[in-house]
Structures are given as structure tokens and as C-alpha cells.
Amino acid sequence: MSEEKVVMYESPEAASIQTVTGWVGADGRFWGNDEHMARWCGSTHRRCEKNPDHPIYEVRSWCKQCHDESRQAKFAAMPVKEWAGEPLVIFDGDEYFFDEDSLRDYLIDNGVDLADLQLCICEPNMPREIDPSDVFCDDLPEDGEIRDQQLVAAFDLLNEMIRQSEPLSWGEGKFAAKLPQALLDEITSSRVTP
Secondary structure: OOOOOOOOOOOOOOOOOOOOOOEEOOOOOEEEOOHHHHHHHHOOEEOOOOOOOOOOEEOOOOOHHHHHHHHHHHHHHOOEEEOOOOOEEEOOOOOEEOOHHHHHHHHHHOOOOHHHOOEEEEEEEOOOOOOHHHHOOOOOOOOOOOOOHHHHHHHHHHHHHHHHOOOOEEEEEEEEEEOOHHHHHHHHHHHHOO
16 A cells, blocks of 8 residues: 655645746736737737738727628629519618518618619528427426327417418528619619609
């Protein structure tokens, strides 16, 4: 049987003074070899890593110019689809149009340049069916079965109603909208006519 070594509190073996080198942020926090975290915590602004010519931005944010460029590239890469009356939304925006009249009025009233117009065809956000085993997962026994057939029938009826439901809302889809030329001509002519 081996005997455990005894080291007394006062003993020089218990502790020693060491010199430690490492990165320290402006707030005094020691980061060891992690220069990035020390600089990140100690700074307020930084230069864009992708393009140093862009304006500086807050450390806990992002380069707005790079963000805008990436969003424009995303819209430019979207497949274009003829608009067939579906709800529309301005790309990356919250301005929705559910009919041609509201779209026309918005474009005319706000003097939107048609060359800069970025509209997306919306896709419906449908309600999801409800699985009773998921709803009651914390309350079910290990086999996970609901034995009450009336409860199962109620969920089946609810899910049937959900399948027949209208969209809960609309969201930006994956297609850019191509407006009918007649609508574009109408908007252009209404701007010229006093």
C-alpha cells in the first residue's frame, strides 16, 4: 500500500511565484495566448476584414457595406418568375402587397424608381400539424403511446382543420417577381401625367 505524500501549507512545495506572459484586454481580463479575444474585448470599433476601405464599424456588429453587398448579390442571384397575383414583399423589407392596386399606389405615391424595385413573390406560412406524442412527451410513459382514443381522435380532427387552414401569414419566397409590362407602363405614365 502506497502512502500519500504530505505537503504542508507553509512548504515551498505547496506554491511558488511564477511570471506569466499573455494578452490582457483593456478591461484587465487576462486572455493568455488569445490575442484576438483580448483585442475584441478591449476595442470598440474595427476595420472590415474583407475590405479595409469600408468604413469602420462597432466590434459587436458587422460591416454594413459588406452586408448590403451580400444582400444585393443574393437578390441578383434569385430566379425570376412572372408575377401571377401572389402576395409580394420588398426584398429584405416588411412592406407587403396583397393586390395590384396596393402595389401600384405604393409605387406611385412613394416615387419608387422602377429600376431599383426589388420585389419577391411571397410563400405562405402554413400552420403545422400537431403530434400529440410531442405535446405530451414529458407526461407519457416510456412506451410513449396515448391510450385515450378520444384524445387521439380530437388531435386527428384538429390536424384535419389545420390542413384545410388558410396561411397564417406570408414570407419572402425564393423568386424575384417580374411585373407585367402593362402595370409598369401604367405606373410610368401616371408619373408623367400631371
